[in-house]
Amino acid sequence: MNLPPLFDNITDEDLSKMSKDANILMMEVNKLREKQLHGGGLSDEEVKEGIRLLNELRVLRAGKASSTESRAPLESLF
Amino acid sequence: MKFPSSMLENAIFPSVLDSSIILSTACPVKFFYQHCLGLAPVEKSIHLHAGGSFAHGVEAVRKNFYLKKMSLEDSLINGWREFINYWGDYESPFGSYKDFYNVSAALFDYFYQYNPHSDFIQPYVKADGTPAVEFTFSIPLPINHPDTNEPLIYAGRCDMIGVMDNMLCVVDEKTSYTFPAEWAKLFSMRGQFIGYTWAAQQFDMPVTMCVVRGVAIQQRSIKHLEAIMQFPQWQIDRWYDEMLTKVEFIVNVWKSKNFPLNYGDICSSYGGCPNIDLCTSHQPEVWLPSFAIRRWNPLDKAEASV
Numbered sequence: 528m529n530l531p532p533l534f535d536n537i538t539d540e541d542l543s544k545m546s547k548d549a550n551i552l553m554m555e556v557n558k559l560r561e562k563q564l565h566g567g568g569l570s571d572e573e574v575k576e577g578i579r580l581l582n583e584l585r586v587l588r589a590g591k592a593s594s595t596e597s598r599a600p601l602e603s604l605f
Numbered sequence: 606m607k608f609p610s611s612m613l614e615n616a617i618f619p620s621v622l623d624s625s626i627i628l629s630t631a632c633p634v635k636f637f638y639q640h641c642l643g644l645a646p647v648e649k650s651i652h653l654h655a656g657g658s659f660a661h662g663v664e665a666v667r668k669n670f671y672l673k674k675m676s677l678e679d680s681l682i683n684g685w686r687e688f689i690n691y692w693g694d695y696e697s698p699f700g701s702y703k704d705f706y707n708v709s710a711a712l713f714d715y716f717y718q719y720n721p722h723s724d725f726i727q728p729y730v731k732a733d734g735t736p737a738v739e740f741t742f743s744i745p746l747p748i749n750h751p752d753t754n755e756p757l758i759y760a761g762r763c764d765m766i767g768v769m770d771n772m773l774c775v776v777d778e779k780t781s782y783t784f785p786a787e788w789a790k791l792f793s794m795r796g797q798f799i800g801y802t803w804a805a806q807q808f809d810m811p812v813t814m815c816v817v818r819g820v821a822i823q824q825r826s827i828k829h830l831e832a833i834m835q836f837p838q839w840q841i842d843r844w845y846d847e848m849l850t851k852v853e854f855i856v857n858v859w860k861s862k863n864f865p866l867n868y869g870d871i872c873s874s875y876g877g878c879p880n881i882d883l884c885t886s887h888q889p890e891v892w893l894p895s896f897a898i899r900r901w902n903p904l905d906k907a908e909a910s911v
Contacts, residue, residue, distance in 0.1 A: 553706060556705070556706055556709075557705075560689050560692075560705065563686055563689040563690065564689060564690065564693065564694065568686065569686060569689075571679075571682050574682045574685055574686065575682070577685065577709075578681075578685070578713065581706060581709050581710050581713070582710075584706055584710075585707075585710050588707075588824055588825060589825045589826060
């Protein structure tokens with residue numbers, strides 16, 4: 528998986544969309560956390576999905592801060 | 606400073622000491638509030654919780670990989686489950702970068718930076734054949750508890766005893782927001798790490814080096830930095846003598862029931878002493894209901910030291 532391009536010039540519209548996207552990603556990760564804590568645990572596939580979501584969130588947050596830094600995706604460990 | 610009998614009645618001199626407890630003896634009043642009465646802020650510190658969760662996750666991954674011989678993928682999958690269980694339902698304060706998502710990402714990023722397959726520090730294999738992926742110690746001191754007359758215990762736990770270039774080292778991880786200038790120098794006189802080194806030597810492990818792996822959790826990235834410190838034997842011996850002097854001092858303070866205040870940097874360091882309202886009040890006991898009681902035990906895995 529390749530990292531999407533990061534953002535140097537962000538408009539207010541971009542920021543608003545990213546903020547919404549980040550909230551959706553956080554909600555999805557939280558659902559997985561809930562399942563691990565109170566819903567009988569996560570399967571291997573669900574953990575991998577959580578890692579994918581965390582990676583997307585990390586990329587979004589990096590973009591929001593106008594970062595030009597890039598890092599290999601978290602899944603590249605696998 | 607003398608405390609009213611209503612406060613003294615609930616105070617217990619700790620039997621198990623670690624570097625953070627000994628550090629607090631620089632202000633005997635702080636020692637009394639935090640470690641004899643167990644006063645703690647009602648809200649648990651995000652730094653303690655995030656640091657403890659991260660360390661727990663790293664330990665779980667290492668145990669899976671080195672002890673249970675799982676693949677790296679399975680070690681990480683299981684490690685994140687352990688991390689979630691430790692983090693629990695805790696919600697970070699608004700605006701804190703050390704939230705569940707960033708600290709989770711930091712856990713995976715740590716093993717990207719220090720892949721166990723190729724990490725230049727590998728765990729030391731103990732005499733029983735198991736890798737030292739966690740080092741917990743409790744060592745009796747030649748000073749007795751002022752009330753029970755049993756030897757006081759010096760205790761602690763570090764993340765790993767490792768081998769680097771055929772030399773043994775203590776490895777410990779520290780999470781933070783940033784790396785200030787000369788970050789590595791911050792640790793060269795940190796009693797916590799010299800104490801780990803001394804403790805390892807008591808178990809016949811010839812350790813004289815300590816590696817602190819810093820993980821800065823920021824909004825846009827996660828950064829890693831290492832501090833490698835060599836402690837010559839004279840420094841370790843000097844630390845031990847100083848440590849005993851401090852323990853003896855605080856035992857004598859406890860016996861006298863007269864606790865001097867620090868009136869110095871300790872009141873403002875780490876964002877300000879949480880007990881400052883007590884110290885600036887003529888009747889400190891009226892503030893007690895605004896604190897939680899959490900007695901810090903250095904051997905308790907459920908908590909993490911700063």
